[in-house]
Amino acid sequence: MVISKDQKLCDKMKSVKEFLQRAKAGDIDIEDFLSKVLEKTEKIQEKYQPFITINKKIEGKFSKKLFGLPISVKDCICTKDIQTTAGSKILEGYMPPFDASCIAKIKKEGGFILGKTAQDEFGFGTFCTNCAYVVPKNPYDVERSCGGSSGGAGCITAAADFPHIAIAESTGGSITAPAAFTGTIGLTPTYGRVSRFGLIDYANSMDKIGVIAKEVFDVAFMFSIIAGYDPLDSTSQKLPEEDFTKYLDKDVKGMKIGVPKEYFGEGVDERIAKLVWQKIKQLESLGAHYEEISLPMTKYAIPAYYIIAVSEASTNLAKYCGMRYGATEEIKGNFEEFFAKVRSKNFGEEAKRRIILGTYARMAGYRDAYYLKALKIRTKIIQEFKQAFKKFDVLAAPSMPVLPLRFDEIAKLKPIENYMMDILTIAPNMAGIPMISLPAGFINGLPAGLHLMADHFQEGKLITTAGAIE
Amino acid sequence: MKVMIGLEIHCQLSTKTKLFCSDSIENAEPNKNVCPVCLGFPGSKPKINKKALDYGIMVALALNCKINKSMFFSRKSYFYPDMAKNYQITQYEIPLAVDGFLETEDGKIRIRRIHLEEDPAKLLHVGGDITSAKYVLVDYNRAGVPLLEIVTEPDFTSPKQVREFLEKLSSILEHLGVYDSSREASLRVDANISLEGGERIEIKNISGFADVEKALNYEIVRQKGLLRMNVKIERETRHYDAERRITKSLRKKEYEEDYGYIFDPDLPEIEITEDWIKQIKANMPELPHDRVKRFVSMYGLNEYQAKVIVYTDKYLADFFEECCKSYKKPTEAAKWIITYLLKSLNWHGISIRQSKIKPKDFVEFLELIDKKVITERYAKELIKDYVDTGVSPRKIVESKLTKIDDSQLEKIIEDVIKENSKAVEEYRTGKTKALEFLIGVVLSKTNKQADPKKIREMLLKKI
Structure with a gap:
């Protein structure tokens, strides 16, 4: 059935909301629209490199x-x-x-998989520079990083001049960092809310599939589609399906916001802190109350996170040995020599670093001091957040301590300085609580992010709050 | 010299599907029963098979263990071609159950722990054995089959006791219906053995109870020899070569292997509630121990007979009970089963279930003896043919009695007398053994189709 088509529609239409309305009304020739989208995507790819693979099969x-x-x-x-x-x-x-379970859901609802976005190898990075294929460039300044590890997702969301939503993933901040660096909105759901079946593991106890998009509506809309119980993922939570866009109709009147002082401390760019405070004041003007609080466990989060993450990652990466899938090498020598050759040649430097660190943290004799202790710290961090959420609906903080860094600055960072960049995102990611990053404003033309965190399964509150100040 | 032996027993549970995916565990062409989960494909996630947990709990109860209220799965990391993920999902800190025991004739054997884990893939060593093969083929059908690992304390004092324990354990597992003894290598044993004055030696991956006993006996002789020559016995892992009946060194063990265990983050904590255990207890089948008692009280067997029948295997006990439904002399049935049927089955190296022996045929056989259609002596011969061919004894007897008529037999006997004049002469001079020889010759000429009793009578008339 061909309905009247506005040929220029594709060029004008930018928002997801508008696309859905027009598509529902039958105003869009989808195939034609998608071929135009692919043309635009090719141009974006040339400029910013958000994709490892573009799917050209409509x-x-x-x-x-x-x-x-x-x-x-x-x-x-x-x-x-x-x-x-x-x-x-x-x-x-x-x-x-x-297909991963979330992809099966998207396909079932008629989504088009545009392509596969660039990331740090296996998610090992904060700036999307530990990349085996392409390093995405920030659309606000191509000399700068898009943030990581879901850098490609942030990049294409910021660069797309067509309706689009990105499916991203976070272990320790990989949705928040690119959302903050690219001026987009990133929702990291509660651990277990979106099935991990089909997600290539980084650290299974912390991996979460989420959404990056341009508007809070887009995020809520897509989250409603991909969330839900999945028997194929044993850590998936049995909760009823919900339409999260309904939380956009609520207001923030009477909402209690906690402002953890540890998230505004040393190493956090004061200009970003100032923008974040402006947003908190804006929420206050809309009827919310805020109060400063302390989360003293925060300082233990980074070491504990990296121990758990590398311990799990080092076992997850063991399966890549050239025997069943993926890269392989000429079969020579015994199996140990063969595995070593495949792995030495095809893993990047950061992957090797994390395998070695993880193997060390798991070793008999060190296991109690590192791995088991880190698990205990995680429990304490969860308890601390739980305690805070008895009093507050959401916590507000800066998303990232810095503005998008230049690639040459990143290259100079020592691994430990690099890991410290995750200081604001690690604790909530470890605790498995949901969080949303949204633009707080711009400094010298570069975006800064506001981070909102809520109790487990309270994504609705994040959507309401973010929607109010979008 | 004091011998200490401890066992690690790996038993494949006979669930319908694998431990963490829905692939069948049935025998199939290599690499047919596989999926992204048991092949360890990126993005796949394990999902626990509840049935395997039920089975594990049943075994733990039968072995008098304490069941942990909550349990975890762990990842045991090591690189090996039979491992789809290069880690095995097993249980480490908190296993399914601990602190049980099983009685043997020579004392109690304590069970240290019981845990669930996934079986690795099967390796086929081509062009040699584990130490000399040119290359290896991998069959992932076995990858992910549920294994129950049962670890004992080093309480065994002899290989014989080990064998008794294993037979008893196997019978328990069969009675619980959690294990299929007919599957290839469904029960594999790692045995740790040390002699006073020597270090612990581990013999890996022995299947077959007789082989376990043989391997341990060999080890005792070998280690005693070394000690006698004042050679130090160092910690070592050895492999049993079933064909040559010897153990061979695989690797020296200077230190404990480091498996870098972590909790498997894909599998959340599992709570084993009182209700769950209660439900399983309520549905526990009769255990061998109780069955032995029942055989004594119900069928009047002595304890020895009851134990042999029940502990040999569940199916032999089932067979016995099936026979007793229509045959009313249970002790007589038990005698024939234990003394002759079992001997014949063992000689063929098969179990009752693998044989073609049917309770109905066996009852007819016993009745042939009772009615004196056949002599006991002949019956002992007949049972061998029966096990060999599976043809019912009644049919064997009938065919023998009918196929050769008297005139044919007479002709054969006359020929034999003519051809064996020397033997005939010997018999006439008083050597009675010669008669047995002549009967044998006649019998073989009739292809064993004639009744030896009749041959004897006719022969005697002729000479």
């Missing part, structure tokens, strides 16, 4: 809720028959035989 049923809306997917999420590498050479050419 096929599928573009109806239901999504009508063919272009969805980019972080490369660590399995897409059937579309190359999925998790940003690593060791999985070059890997075609997953199945």
Whole structure:
């Protein structure tokens, strides 16, 4: 059925909301729209390199809720028959035989998989510079990072001049960092809220699939589609499905906001802190109350996080040995020599560093001092947040301590300085609580992010709060 | 010299599907029963098979263990080609159950722990054995099959006791219906053995109870020899070569292997509630121990007979009970089963379930003896043919009695007398053994189709 088509519609239409309305009304020739989107994507790719793979096959049923809306997917999420590498050479050419559960849901609702976005190898990074394929460039300044590890997702969201939503993933801040650096909105859901089935693991006890988009509505809308119980993921939570866009209709009157002082301390750019405070004051003017609080466990978060993350990661990466899938080498010598050759050649430097650190932290004799102790610290951090959420609906803080860094600045960072950049995102990510990063304003033309955190399964409160000050 | 032996027993549970995915565990062409989960594909996640937990709890109860109220799975990391993920999902800090025991004739064997884990893939060593193969083929059908690992304390004092324990354990597992003894290598044993004055030696991966006993006996002789020559026995892992019946060194063990255990973050804590255990207890099948008692009280067997029948295997006990439904002399049935049927099965190296022996045929066989259609002596011969061919004894007897008529037999006997004049002469001079020889010759000429009793009578008339 061909309905009257406005040929210029595709060029004018930018927002997801408008696209959905027009598509529902039958105003859009989806195939034509998508081929234009692909042309635009190619141009964006030339300029900013957000993609490892662009999906040029326009096929599928573009109806239901999504009508063919272009969805980019972080490369660590399995897409059937579309190359999925998790940003690593060791999985070059890997075609997953199945879709991740969230991708199956998106396809079922008629979404179009636009491509696979760039990331730090297996999520190992804060700036999306530990990349085996492409390093995405920040659309606000191509000399600067998009943040990581979901850098490609932030990049394409900021650069797309067409309706689009990005599926991203966070372990220790990989949604918040790119959202903050690219002036977009990033929702990291509660651990277990979106099925991890089909997600290539970094640290399974902390990995969360989430959304990056331009508007809070887009984030709430997509989150409603991908959230929900999945029997294929044993850590998936049994909660009823919900339409999270309804939380945009609520207001913040009477809402209690906690402002943790540890998140405004040393190392945090004062200009960013100032913008964040402006936003908190804005919420106050809308009827919310705020109070400063202290979260003293915060200082233990980074070491504990890195111990747990590298311990899990080092076991997750063991399977890549050239035997069953992914990169392989000439079969020579015994199996140990062969595995060593495949792994030495195809893992990047940061992956090797984390494998070695993780193997060390798990070793008999060190296990009690590192791995088991880190697990105890995580429990304490969760308890501290739980305590805070007895009193507060949301916590507000800066998303990142710095503005988007220049690539040459990043290259000079020592690993430990690099890890310290996660100081504001690690604790909530470890605790598995939901968080949203949204633009707090601009400094010298560069975006800064406001971070809102809520109790487990209280994504609704984040959507209401973010929606109020968007 | 004091011998100390401890066992680690790996038993494949006979669930329908694997421990962490829905692939079948049935035998199949190599690499047919596989999926992204048991092949360790990126993004796949394990999902616990509740049935395997039920089975594990049943075994723990039968072995008098304490069951942990909550348990975790862990990742045991090591690189090996039979490991799809290069880590094995197993249980470490908090296993399913601890502190149990099983009685043997020579004393109690304590069970240290019982835990669930996934079986690795099967390796096929091509062009040699584990130490000399040119290359290895991998069959992932076995990857992810649920394994129950049962670890004992080093309480065994002899290989014989080990064998008794294993047979008893196997019978328990069969009675619980959690284990299929007919599957290839469904029960594998790692045995740790040390002699006074020597370090602990581990013999890995022995399947078959007889082989476990043989391997341990070999080790005792070998280690005694070394000690006698004042050679120090160092910690070592050895492998049993079933064909040559010897153990061979695999690797020296200077230190404990470091498996870098972490909790498997894909599998949350599992709570084992009182209700769950209660439900399993309520549905526990009869255990061998109780069955032995029942065989004594219900069928009038002596304890020895009851134990042999029940502990040999569950199916032999089932067979016995099936026979007793229509045959009313249980002790007589038990005698024939234990003394002759079992001997014959053992000689063929098969179990009752693998044989073609049917309770109905066996009852007819016993009735043939009772009605004196066949002599006991002949019956002992007949049972071998029966196990060998699976043809019912009644049919064997009938065919033998009918296929050769008297005139044919007479002709054969006359020929034999003519051809064996020397033997005939010997018999006439008083050597009675010669008669047995002649009967044998006649019998073989009739292809064992004639009744030896009749041959004897006719022969005697002729000479």
